[in-house]
Amino acid sequence: MVNRELVVVGGGPAGMAAAISARENGVKDILLIERDQYLGGLLNQCIHTGFGIEYFKEILTGPEYADRFIRKMTAMSDIEISLRSFVVNLKRDRTLTYLSPGGLCELRPRALIMATGCRERTREMINVPGSRPAGIFTAGLAQKLINIEGLLPGLEVVIIGSGDIGLIMARRFTLEGARVKAIIEIKNCASGLPRNMVQCVEDFDIPIHFKHKVLKISGKSRVESIAVAKVDENNIVIPATAFTVTCDTVLLSVGLILENELIEMAGADIDKITNSPVSTDLNNTSIPGLFVCGNAFKVYDYVDSVTADSELSGKMAAEYLRKCR
Amino acid sequence: MNNYDVCIMGGGVIGTAIARELSRYKINTVLLEKEIELSFGVSKSNSGIIHPGTQNSPVSLKGKLCVQGNILTRKLSRELSIDFKEVGELIVAFNEDEVVKLLQIKKDAEKLGVPGLKMVTIAWLRKHEPNLSRSAIGALYSPTAAVISPYRWVYNLAENALANGVRIFTEAKVESIRARNPYEIHITTSRGIFNSRFAINACGLYADDVSNMVGINDFRICPRKGEEYLLDKKRENMTKHLIFPLPSKVSKGILVTRTSDGNPMIGPTSEEVIDKEDLSTTAAGLNKVLENARRLIPSIKEGDIIAYFAGLRPTAGDDFIIRHEDRVPGFINVAGIQSPGLTAAPAIALMVTDILRREGLNLEKKRVFHKYRKKEYHLFADKKLREAKRLIKRDPEYGDIVCRCEMVSAKEVREAIKRGARTLDGIKFRTRAQAGRCHGSFCTTRLMKILSEEMKIPLVDVSKRGNGSEIVVKDRSHG
Numbered sequence: 001m002v003n004r005e006l007v008v009v010g011g012g013p014a015g016m017a018a019a020i021s022a023r024e025n026g027v028k029d030i031l032l033i034e035r036d037q038y039l040g041g042l043l044n045q046c047i048h049t050g051f052g053i054e055y056f057k058e059i060l061t062g063p064e065y066a067d068r069f070i071r072k073m074t075a076m077s078d079i080e081i082s083l084r085s086f087v088v089n090l091k092r093d094r095t096l097t098y099l100s101p102g103g104l105c106e107l108r109p110r111a112l113i114m115a116t117g118c119r120e121r122t123r124e125m126i127n128v129p130g131s132r133p134a135g136i137f138t139a140g141l142a143q144k145l146i147n148i149e150g151l152l153p154g155l156e157v158v159i160i161g162s163g164d165i166g167l168i169m170a171r172r173f174t175l176e177g178a179r180v181k182a183i184i185e186i187k188n189c190a191s192g193l194p195r196n197m198v199q200c201v202e203d204f205d206i207p208i209h210f211k212h213k214v215l216k217i218s219g220k221s222r223v224e225s226i227a228v229a230k231v232d233e234n235n236i237v238i239p240a241t242a243f244t245v246t247c248d249t250v251l252l253s254v255g256l257i258l259e260n261e262l263i264e265m266a267g268a269d270i271d272k273i274t275n276s277p278v279s280t281d282l283n284n285t286s287i288p289g290l291f292v293c294g295n296a297f298k299v300y301d302y303v304d305s306v307t308a309d310s311e312l313s314g315k316m317a318a319e320y321l322r323k324c325r
Numbered sequence: 326m327n328n329y330d331v332c333i334m335g336g337g338v339i340g341t342a343i344a345r346e347l348s349r350y351k352i353n354t355v356l357l358e359k360e361i362e363l364s365f366g367v368s369k370s371n372s373g374i375i376h377p378g379t380q381n382s383p384v385s386l387k388g389k390l391c392v393q394g395n396i397l398t399r400k401l402s403r404e405l406s407i408d409f410k411e412v413g414e415l416i417v418a419f420n421e422d423e424v425v426k427l428l429q430i431k432k433d434a435e436k437l438g439v440p441g442l443k444m445v446t447i448a449w450l451r452k453h454e455p456n457l458s459r460s461a462i463g464a465l466y467s468p469t470a471a472v473i474s475p476y477r478w479v480y481n482l483a484e485n486a487l488a489n490g491v492r493i494f495t496e497a498k499v500e501s502i503r504a505r506n507p508y509e510i511h512i513t514t515s516r517g518i519f520n521s522r523f524a525i526n527a528c529g530l531y532a533d534d535v536s537n538m539v540g541i542n543d544f545r546i547c548p549r550k551g552e553e554y555l556l557d558k559k560r561e562n563m564t565k566h567l568i569f570p571l572p573s574k575v576s577k578g579i580l581v582t583r584t585s586d587g588n589p590m591i592g593p594t595s596e597e598v599i600d601k602e603d604l605s606t607t608a609a610g611l612n613k614v615l616e617n618a619r620r621l622i623p624s625i626k627e628g629d630i631i632a633y634f635a636g637l638r639p640t641a642g643d644d645f646i647i648r649h650e651d652r653v654p655g656f657i658n659v660a661g662i663q664s665p666g667l668t669a670a671p672a673i674a675l676m677v678t679d680i681l682r683r684e685g686l687n688l689e690k691k692r693v694f695h696k697y698r699k700k701e702y703h704l705f706a707d708k709k710l711r712e713a714k715r716l717i718k719r720d721p722e723y724g725d726i727v728c729r730c731e732m733v734s735a736k737e738v739r740e741a742i743k744r745g746a747r748t749l750d751g752i753k754f755r756t757r758a759q760a761g762r763c764h765g766s767f768c769t770t771r772l773m774k775i776l777s778e779e780m781k782i783p784l785v786d787v788s789k790r791g792n793g794s795e796i797v798v799k800d801r802s803h804g
Contacts, residue, residue: 084725089710099726101724101725104714119763119766122763124764125631127630130606131605134789134795140766144770145797154797221791221794
């Protein structure tokens with residue numbers, strides 16, 4: 001079995017920052033594993049601006065922000081990058097099995113940083129009654145369809161929840177010529193950032209209904225309508241306020257969950273509700289030498305914070321490796 | 326020419342079980358399904374339980390065919406390489422009256438020939454089902470209850486029938502039937518006219534409408550909805566057995582079961598509806614399911630739910646209707662096949678074969694009958710890394726993961742399409758791609774591309790489950 005000093009799983013902003021930082025802190029033998037054919041992770045589909053204000057004091061798009069790290073990392077000769085590589089198994093002793101073009105590899109690095117990001121909560125997790133037709137997407141999937149694939153999911157859209165991706169997609173659908181007919185939020189304020197409320201919702205006059213709840217999705221083959229009603233202070237539906245919005249598309253923007261199934265597979269302690277690693281120190285897990293960073297550690301509002309967090313984990317991994325010697 | 330000896334209408338578990346049975350004989354058989362894929366009607370929402378036969382009247386067709394079907398399904402599942410997990414079931418009693426009823430159920434079931442039944446005590450329950458409600462005072466244990474994947478079962482039956490010469494047409498909706506002369510039935514469909522000596526109506530929810538087409542209208546199919554809620558696999562070890570309350574007059578009640586893939590499942594509700602396409606779940610249904618499931622297993626939480634769906638049982642009175650219609654020689658109704666229809670399917674197929682023989686169809690066995698179906702690979706679900714290594718070496722596409730949650734490779738997806746998947750749901754049912762924790766957020770775009778490539782259709786035509794359920798409305802990727 002091949003051994004490595006450090007393996008970083010994930011080639012998004014977190015993984016790249018962690019690998020670069022580990023290198024800058026003296027680690028010489030680093031392998032970064034990325035499942036996609038490109039580096040950059042979800043930044044690739046975030047073609048809007050607003051990235052880098054903290055870190056670079058500049059306003060960048062997602063791909064531009066990613067590109068700075070891709071250039072820096074690929075110039076470092078001690079970081080090997082393995083694209084289209086997919087981790088299928090992780091053991092407590094940090095033995096890692098992954099697929100890469102051409103075969104199945106096994107590694108046992110001395111330290112491991114997991115930069116696996118997060119995923120969106122789905123309709124299934126929040127129990128929305130009604131039927132299950134085509135036309136129901138998480139906001140991030142709709143973003144990928146439009147921005148990466150050039151495919152328009154629908155023409156009349158209702159968004160459930162008001163997370164940042166949902167708000168950004170409200171603007172994106174509008175710019176693509178679709179009509180965003182409503183955003184439905186059960187709380188009395190948006191989940192997303194104030195700047196997205198202003199730039200993506202208010203500037204485009206998109207109706208947002210606070211203290212409202214979805215009662216039902218209707219439609220046999222494709223979404224046809226959605227029934228909504230106001231809720232009282234205890235979030236109980238007020239039936240007299242119910243109304244229906246016709247639409248062909250429903251987006252969900254109801255929160256993110258840390259993607260930590262691999263460290264869970266390895267036997268690290270995981271909080272059952274947040275999916276975050278349970279340990280005594282930042283970016284650590286209950287398994288020595290196994291670190292977690294970026295949105296897999298905690299869901300951050302800004303990519304700049306992801307970068308800062310991941311740089312710290314790279315430094316911690318370097319210190320851990322020094323102590324091991 | 327579309328001339329057949331037997332035309333089976335309906336591509337659910339009943340139609341495909343009959344097709345597979347008839348494929349042993351030297352006859353021309355065709356199967357017609359109105360949806361884009363098989364199993365997209367009643368069968369796809371089945372809970373997948375192979376019942377032992379404990380909850381049926383000892384004089385009913387249901388009872389007899391269920392017990393026989395349980396035995397036949399075991400044998401057939403080995404021949405067709407499908408996971409058949411014998412987990413056993415417990416019908417739980419909460420008071421002395423219920424214990425008395427259980428003893429009656431046991432007696433009736435033994436009369437039908439259900440094997441291995443025994444009453445178990447509180448101490449046994451504490452030991453074997455520690456999560457069961459402390460209010461339970463005893464249970465009837467039947468070891469022969471099992472679980473199977475209902476749609477994969479339909480696909481495997483169909484695939485083997487196809488390998489043995491049965492022809493299958495999907496998107497072939499029966500529009501009218503003409504039967505002027507005995508044993509000359511002309512079936513007009515959306516894919517042309519099929520002439521057949523015999524016609525078998527296995528049209529599920531629409532069996533009454535199809536029967537009406539030949540003037541037989543003495544039964545009506547009433548859809549009865551069942552909502553089911555799937556729980557996280559992390560709760561896989563919540564129960565060892567399938568847990569049932571005492572059955573009511575119309576249904577087996579709300580159960581704690583599991584799928585053949587290991588997810589616990591709670592439900593179904595039982596509610597008569599009018600609309601034969603009403604597959605919606607409701608807030609009331611969820612509350613009812615949770616409340617009743619918690620009576621059995623109190624630790625179930627709403628947060629354990631990871632998916633939910635509804636199905637419709639095609640009910641027509643108390644028992645199955647399986648008969649040759651003497652007024653329309655050659656026309657056989659197989660209707661009202663609600664629970665335990667999945668279990669009974671192979672027994673129903675034998676019964677229908679007997680009817681055909683009695684009505685004069687010459688059933689001579691083929692010299693070569695392909696009894697076995699080769700098992701498809703699901704590399705990482707089985708966690709056999711050495712086997713995976715070997716296969717990836719042979720075909721690198723096995724190493725190209727499309728669905729990260731269930732670890733389904735591009736090769737497995739392409740194989741599923743070669744075996745008949747035409748839609749995203751069809752791929753999901755066969756491979757589990759999109760059935761994991763992200764529900765397709767990650768793999769949908771890739772699956773769409775593979776479907777588009779394999780079927781040579783534009784991306785805008787890729788659908789969830791056929792016409793009208795396309796995923797996207799416009800393709801702007803070519804400028």
